[in-house]
Every structure is written in structure tokens, then in C-alpha cells.
Amino acid sequence: MSRLLIIEDEEVIRRQLARLLAKHGYDTAEAGSVAEAEALGLQDFDLVIADVRLPGVLGTEVIERARPVPVLIMTSFASIRSAVECMQKGAADYIAKPFDHDEMLLTIARLLQGGLQARQNAALKKDVARDFPVSGMVGDCAAMRAVADRIQRVAATDITVLIRGESGTGKELAARAIHERGARAAGPFIAVNCAAIPDSLIEAELFGHEKGAFTGATQRKQGLVEAAHGGTLFLDEVGELAPAVQARLLRVLQEGEVRMVGSTASRRVDVRLLAATHRDLEEMVRERSFREDLYYRLKVMELTLPPLRERGDDVERLARHLLERAAQKLNRGGIRLSQRALAAIRAHRWPGNVRELGNAVERAVILCDGPAIEPEHLAIPVGAAAAPAAAGPAPTSLEDYFRQFVLQNQERMNESDLAKALGISRKTLWERRSRMNLPRRREP
Numbered sequence: 001m002s003r004l005l006i007i008e009d010e011e012v013i014r015r016q017l018a019r020l021l022a023k024h025g026y027d028t029a030e031a032g033s034v035a036e037a038e039a040l041g042l043q044d045f046d047l048v049i050a051d052v053r054l055p056g057v058l059g060t061e062v063i064e065r066a067r068p069v070p071v072l073i074m075t076s077f078a079s080i081r082s083a084v085e086c087m088q089k090g091a092a093d094y095i096a097k098p099f100d101h102d103e104m105l106l107t108i109a110r111l112l113q114g115g116l117q118a119r120q121n122a123a124l125k126k127d128v129a130r131d132f133p134v135s136g137m138v139g140d141c142a143a144m145r146a147v148a149d150r151i152q153r154v155a156a157t158d159i160t161v162l163i164r165g166e167s168g169t170g171k172e173l174a175a176r177a178i179h180e181r182g183a184r185a186a187g188p189f190i191a192v193n194c195a196a197i198p199d200s201l202i203e204a205e206l207f208g209h210e211k212g213a214f215t216g217a218t219q220r221k222q223g224l225v226e227a228a229h230g231g232t233l234f235l236d237e238v239g240e241l242a243p244a245v246q247a248r249l250l251r252v253l254q255e256g257e258v259r260m261v262g263s264t265a266s267r268r269v270d271v272r273l274l275a276a277t278h279r280d281l282e283e284m285v286r287e288r289s290f291r292e293d294l295y296y297r298l299k300v301m302e303l304t305l306p307p308l309r310e311r312g313d314d315v316e317r318l319a320r321h322l323l324e325r326a327a328q329k330l331n332r333g334g335i336r337l338s339q340r341a342l343a344a345i346r347a348h349r350w351p352g353n354v355r356e357l358g359n360a361v362e363r364a365v366i367l368c369d370g371p372a373i374e375p376e377h378l379a380i381p382v383g384a385a386a387a388p389a390a391a392g393p394a395p396t397s398l399e400d401y402f403r404q405f406v407l408q409n410q411e412r413m414n415e416s417d418l419a420k421a422l423g424i425s426r427k428t429l430w431e432r433r434s435r436m437n438l439p440r441r442r443e444p
Contacts, residue, residue: 002112003027007037007050007059008074013097017049020101021108027268034062041220042066044267047111049074052086063090070111074099137173138321139314143306147174150303155181160253162298163276165305167424168355171276172236174303179232184272187231190224195237195427203245204261213262225258225269232272237428238298239279239290246291253297273298308353318357319345323373326362335365337373344375351401352422359420379421406438 004021008014009032018028029045031037034057042048048066050059052075063071063086070092086094092111095104137148154161155178163171172191179189197205204214208223225233235241241249252258253273257266275298284290308315319337327335337345341364350356364377406418413421419429433439 002046003029003044004108005029005031005037005040005042005045005048007031007034007048007054007062009033009051009054013051017104020104024105026108033057034059034065037062038065041222043069043222044226045069047072047092047108049108051075060086060089060091070114072107072111137170137177138318139311140317141306141311141314143311144314147303147305151177152181154178154301154303156183158183158272160273160275160298160300161303162281162301163274163303163305164278165276166278166307166351166353167422167428168353169305169307170354171305172234174305175232175234175236175274175276178274179234179272182232182272184231188228189232189234190228191234191236192224193236193425195240195425199242202241203248206245207248207258208260210260210262213260217262220260223258223260225252225271226267228271229269230271232274235273235275237277237279238275239277239281239284243289243291246294250291250294250297253294308350308357315345315350315357316342318354319361322358322361323365326358326365330362330365332365334371335368335373336371341373341375341378344378344380348380349401351405352424356421402432403436403438406433 004026006014006017006021006028008017008030011032014030014032018030021028029040031040033055034050037048037050042062042065045066046069048062048069048071050062050071050073052059052073059073063073067090071090073086073091073094074097075086075094076097092114093107095107137144139145139147151174161175161178163174165171175191176189179185192206194202204217204221204223206223206225208221208226209217211217211220235249248259252269252271255266256268256270258269259266281290281295281299285292285295308318319342323335323337327333345357352359360378360380361373363379364373368374368377402422405422409418409421415426415429419426422429424432
């Protein structure tokens with residue numbers, strides 16, 4: 001349901017227009033001045049309808065303050081000159097009072113459709129700039145064929161999906177594929193990495209905050225949940241959410257409502273939720289660090305992405321695909337992977353999965369001066385040295401590999417480089433160090 005704000009100082013006209021719009025399925029709010037409208041949050045609406053003559057500040061001032069929300073200007077003083085002035089200031093359209101009801105409804109429907117297309121185009125442009133577009137899911141192993149089939153099935157529904165997999169396996173890519181193949185493809189896709197936002201800020205970022213809700217909240221801000229209205233909200237690393245945030249998220253799933261930090265009023269939201277994690281949520285539920293009711297709300301349908309080391313020949317296909325993209329991005333035509341490089345790629349365990357492979361290939365394109373990329377450009381071992389435990393027994397688990405990789409490389413790599421090589425965030429690296437009792441090397 002689209003949300004419309006009517007700014008009109010004549011109460012009779014304002015109420016009449018609100019009743020007309022409510023009758024045709026719109027969710028409306030009313031204000032008698034620009035100041036009242038700003039208190040409601042101009043950016044929280046899909047369309048603003050404002051009279052040109054308002055007490056205090058002219059209605060045309062709303063055009064700039066409401067951006068990017070479109071503004072429809074009304075006036076009783078219809079003239080070509082005033083129409084041109086409104087359009088020059090950025091009004092979405094202009095209508096004269098007294099207006100015909102059918103004309104008003106048709107104008108509103110056209111502006112809302114145009115706003116929806118603008119949001120869709122912005123989302124598509126953002127996708128084009130990404131390293132992994134939705135159409136870039138590469139893989140032909142049995143596990144990836146099963147993933148593709150599951151994505152096709154769940155995309156046709158509106159259910160919540162929990163995407164599991166190690167860091168770097170492409171969980172966000174899978175979420176984008178579900179969104180693009182579903183009925184909400186025209187709406188926004190908002191991705192949030194819960195592990196990358198400090199605990200002190202995550203609540204306000206997700207649910208928004210009122211002015212003065214806390215120190216530093218100098219103005220009202222819409223949350224990411226509301227920004228995803230009509231589309232999809234993807235919460236990556238959902239297991240990192242604090243208990244208070246988990247409770248708020250549960251209300252969004254159960255009631256379809258969101259309440260800003262510092263506010264007593266709730267707002268309706270229409271959002272599809274996709275969540276992802278590499279953590280064992282079942283164990284977290286047993287430890288009472290993750291809400292059981294939220295866990296079952298998220299786990300309506302599961303999608304598990306296989307690690308790269310279990311995808312067989314897909315690793316070579318991915319390496320060549322990533323090389324093609326990196327070469328195009330860096331304007332390095334004619335470059336290829338040598339047989340030694342391909343052997344090293346097949347032998348490496350890739351604890352950071354596709355993200356680590358992508359970083360290694362792009363780095364190699366930058367470092368390689370000749371036509372062929374060699375293992376030294378990829379910064380991975382080759383031949384007998386390919387086993388990551390050259391100085392000890394072969395690791396039997398991913399945690400063993402993580403421990404050995406950190407201990408062997410922390411003297412020559414800082415924390416940022418270690419995290420990038422492993423395909424994880426610095427926060428995740430720090431948490432794993434703490435859990436595995438690995439001392440953090442002091443950086444100069």
C-alpha cells in the first residue's frame with residue numbers, strides 16, 4: 001500500500017482529499033503546514049501532495065526538502081507561469097484547484113508508478129556495479145544445481161528464507177537471485193551486514209530513530225527496514241544481532257510493524273525478509289544467545305550453499321569467470337591462467353570461498369606483467385607445498401585450517417590482510433581469535 005502525505009492548510013479540502021484517497025486504497029497522512037509535514041518525516045512517504053500557498057513557508061519549498069520523494073503541487077491560482085516555476089523547481093507534476101477527482105487519481109497513479117520505476121532502475125544500476133550480478137551464479141556441480149532449483153522454487157513465494165553457508169560462498173548473491181526472480185523484483189533490495197555495524201548503532205540503522213532519541217540523533221532518520229518497504233530486506237550474518245534487536249525484528253515478522261527508536265508509534269511495513277548466517281543458530285538457541293521464536297520464524301525455508309572446496313570442477317570455471325571480469329575491469333585483455341596456477345587453485349582449500357578466490361584473481365591480474373598468471377601472482381602454494389600445513393599435520397577441519405593460516409601468516413600480514421585473505425570481516429576474525437584463544441598480534 002502506497003503512503004501519501006497531504007499538505008493543505010484548508011481543512012475541508014484536506015479532509016475531502018484524504019477521504020478520496022483512502023477510498024481508493026491509499027494510506028494517507030495530513031499536515032496543515034510544511035513544519036507539520038517535516039515532523040511526520042517527508043522521506044517516509046511515496047508521494048507528497050502540497051498546496052502551493054501554505055502558512056509560513058510556500059509549498060514549493062517542500063520539493064527540495066522531500067527529495068527523492070516526488071511532490072505533486074496544487075494551486076487555486078492556475079497559470080502557465082506558476083506551472084513552469086513549479087516544474088523548474090523539481091515538482092513531479094502540477095494540478096489546479098478545483099481538481100477533477102478522476103484527474104487527481106490518474107495523476108497520482110502515474111507518479112507512483114514512475115517513482116517505482118526510478119527505484120527499480122537505481123537498484124539495477126547498483127547491481128551492474130557489483131562484482132557478482134544476479135546472472136553471474138557460476139557452477140554446474142550437483143550441489144549448485146540443487147541450489148538453483150531451490151532458488152527457483154522459493155522465489156515464486158513470499159516466505160522467509162534462511163540462507164546458510166560459510167563466509168564467501170555467495171549468500172548475498174543467492175538472496176539477490178531470489179529477489180530478482182520473485183514478485184517483488186520491482187521493489188528495492190536492501191542488504192545489511194549485521195556483523196559490520198556496531199551493536200550500539202544497529203538498532204537505529206535497522207529501525208530508524210526520532211530526532212533527539214539519543215546523543216547525536218540531530219534529525220529524524222528512516223530505518224533500513226522501512227527503506228525496504230515493498231521489496232526485500234536481506235540480513236547477512238543475522239546471528240550477530242543483539243537480543244534487543246532480535247525482539248524488534250520478531251515484531252516485524254509477526255505483526256508487519258516497525259517502531260523507530262525514541263518513538264511510541266508503530267508503522268506498517270510490507271517487507272520480505274531473507275536472512276543468512278555462517279553460524280550454528282541451533283547451538284546459539286541452546287546457549288540462549290539467539291531467540292528460539294525468531295529462529296523458527298527465520299527457518300521457514302532453508303537454502304544451504306556448499307563451500308568452494310566441495311564443488312569439484314566448479315573452482316576452475318569460477319576462476320576463469322572471475323579472471324574474465326577482473327581483466328575487463330582492469331583493462332587487461334589477453335591474460336590467462338597457467339596450468340600451474342590452475343593446479344594451485346584446485347589444490348587450495350579456499351577457506352574464504354568464492355570471495356577469497358575473487359580477491360586472489362583480481363590481485364593476480366594487477367601483479368602479473370605477462371600473458372599468464374602463475375601461482376606466485378595468486379599468493380597461494382603450489383605442488384608439494386600446496387598443503388596448508390607444511391609445518392605440521394594436515395588440518396582436519398575448517399577451524400584447524402583457520403588456526404594454522406593465522407599462526408603462519410600473522411607475522412607478515414596485518415589484521416585487515418588476514419581477514420581479506422580468509423574472506424571474512426575484521427570483526428569475524430577477532431571473534432574467531434577470541435573463541436579459539438589465538439593471541440592478536442600487536443600492530444605497529
